[in-house]
Amino acid sequence: xxxxxxxxxxxxxxxxxxxxxxxxxxxxxxxxxxxxxxxxxxxxxxxxxxxxxxxxxxxxxxxxxxxxxxxxxxxxxxxxxxxxxxxxxxxxxxxxxxxxxxxxxxxxxxxxxxxxxxxxxxxxxxxxxxxxxxxxxxxxxxxxxxxxxxxxxxxxxxxxxxxxxxxxxxxxxxxxxxxxxxxxxxxxxxxxxxxxxxxxxxxxxxxxxxxxxxxxxxxxxxxxxxxxxxxxxxxxxxxxxxxxxxxxxxxxxxxxxxxxxxxxxxxxxxxxxxxxxxxxxxxxxxxxxxxxxxxxxxxxxxxxxxxxxxxxxxxxxxxxxxxxxxxxxxxxxxxxxxxxxxxxxxxxxxxxxxxxxxxxxxxxxxxxxxxxxxxxxxxxxxxxxxxxxxxxxxxxxxxxxxxxxxxxxxxxxxxxxxxxxxxxxxxxxxxxxxxxxxxxxxxxxxxxxxxxxxxxxxxxxxxxxxxxxxxxxxxxxxxxxxxxxxxxxxxxxxxxxxxxxxxxxxx
Numbered sequence: 001x002x003x004x005x006x007x008x009x010x011x012x013x014x015x016x017x018x019x020x021x022x023x024x025x026x027x028x029x030x031x032x033x034x035x036x037x038x039x040x041x042x043x044x045x046x047x048x049x050x051x052x053x054x055x056x057x058x059x060x061x062x063x064x065x066x067x068x069x070x071x072x073x074x075x076x077x078x079x080x081x082x083x084x085x086x087x088x089x090x091x092x093x094x095x096x097x098x099x100x101x102x103x104x105x106x107x108x109x110x111x112x113x114x115x116x117x118x119x120x121x122x123x124x125x126x127x128x129x130x131x132x133x134x135x136x137x138x139x140x141x142x143x144x145x146x147x148x149x150x151x152x153x154x155x156x157x158x159x160x161x162x163x164x165x166x167x168x169x170x171x172x173x174x175x176x177x178x179x180x181x182x183x184x185x186x187x188x189x190x191x192x193x194x195x196x197x198x199x200x201x202x203x204x205x206x207x208x209x210x211x212x213x214x215x216x217x218x219x220x221x222x223x224x225x226x227x228x229x230x231x232x233x234x235x236x237x238x239x240x241x242x243x244x245x246x247x248x249x250x251x252x253x254x255x256x257x258x259x260x261x262x263x264x265x266x267x268x269x270x271x272x273x274x275x276x277x278x279x280x281x282x283x284x285x286x287x288x289x290x291x292x293x294x295x296x297x298x299x300x301x302x303x304x305x306x307x308x309x310x311x312x313x314x315x316x317x318x319x320x321x322x323x324x325x326x327x328x329x330x331x332x333x334x335x336x337x338x339x340x341x342x343x344x345x346x347x348x349x350x351x352x353x354x355x356x357x358x359x360x361x362x363x364x365x366x367x368x369x370x371x372x373x374x375x376x377x378x379x380x381x382x383x384x385x386x387x388x389x390x391x392x393x394x395x396x397x398x399x400x401x402x403x404x405x406x407x408x409x410x411x412x413x414x415x416x417x418x419x420x421x422x423x424x425x426x427x428x429x430x431x432x433x434x435x436x437x438x439x440x441x442x443x444x445x446x447x448x449x450x451x452x453x454x455x456x457x458x459x460x461x462x463x464x465x466x467x468x469x470x471x472x473x474x475x476x477x478x479x480x481x482x483x484x485x486x487x488x489x490x491x492x493x494x495x496x497x498x499x500x501x502x503x504x505x506x507x
Contacts, residue, residue: 236266369404430455
């Protein structure tokens, strides 16, 4: 057997000889890691899922262009020219969707990156056709811009939403989910597990933990127990034994800056992802950006602003949505008013002082859902409060009328608040509008909720409403205040519509 007689290296000016090793032993050490069956399984279903989306995108592009060709032919456009330009657009469109990696983004759980990428890729494709129209004078491309752009973009977005819904339903059944190990201090591990939830729809299903600070046999979070795997140094072997393909590092050992790099080496061929979690993300969210600078990894956190163009755009969106929403509300108003009047004496609308942006008082407008003496009876019910923190809530509140209970369960009682949105007291999406008595009890941190207009809906409404703890409600509101975007507002509106159909925590 050929052997390496010795390996010499200089240490502090002296030559140090290592013990002789056989060439076979050296070859085993330098052999590139091979993927485990678990990792190969994950990669297979990811490839199949992307292939399905690829076929779906192609079919929708072809269908959109076929509809455009039919409309163009009806309008008298040159058929040959239209077909040629449609084919060119189809190729560019498909390549843009691929170049923007929208199909990879489709695997990224609940991220909005996928939808944003589709809109950008579509815009670039049609922008290229618009430039060609100016340069070459293609009349047919105008039909493509007017017809294919809105139809194609909408159909692609709806298709991706349907695929995401399908994927999430499979993940809730335990399929197509990343089997996940969470590494870190107990507090940070519990935070990560609690944030991921137990439904599996995030695509990350926790199957075990590795604790840095104690040797407990398991970590208990809410109603779930997650076993610990032993020493952190054995994470790679444990991931292989348990079939984990994702490792989340919630925190690393103190004084060990190379921990993450060594762990990534352990996981080569075993796991697909090493995810670094940080409490910073809960504060900064989309304001985080990563930038390597001469080998130094920098995380930039953009300081939030509470005025400027983004807020003007939010206000414009509020006005449009409120104006549109008030039309059907006005049509059903007589029926709701009649039901309220027949059920109990008193006015149809309920006006109450609430605190808005910068601490300004305004009158919130709701359909009355309680008896007219509700405020006077409140003091007698304080001992039965089931709400969180400063909030008063009762699941069986005797002050709520029969019609009011239905209005509350379906959130219909809040529809008149679109008037508050129209006049500028509120926004469609924002923190919960607090009572003056609540605000006077706020500490300095909670007062940050008043930096922007309160909303008809918000993260608190689509995340459990009255079932949330006070701390969780405050955390969601503060996260929204600092990290909101137009895209996140649209997502919350969509989730609110689903919550109204299947209400949770509304009483």
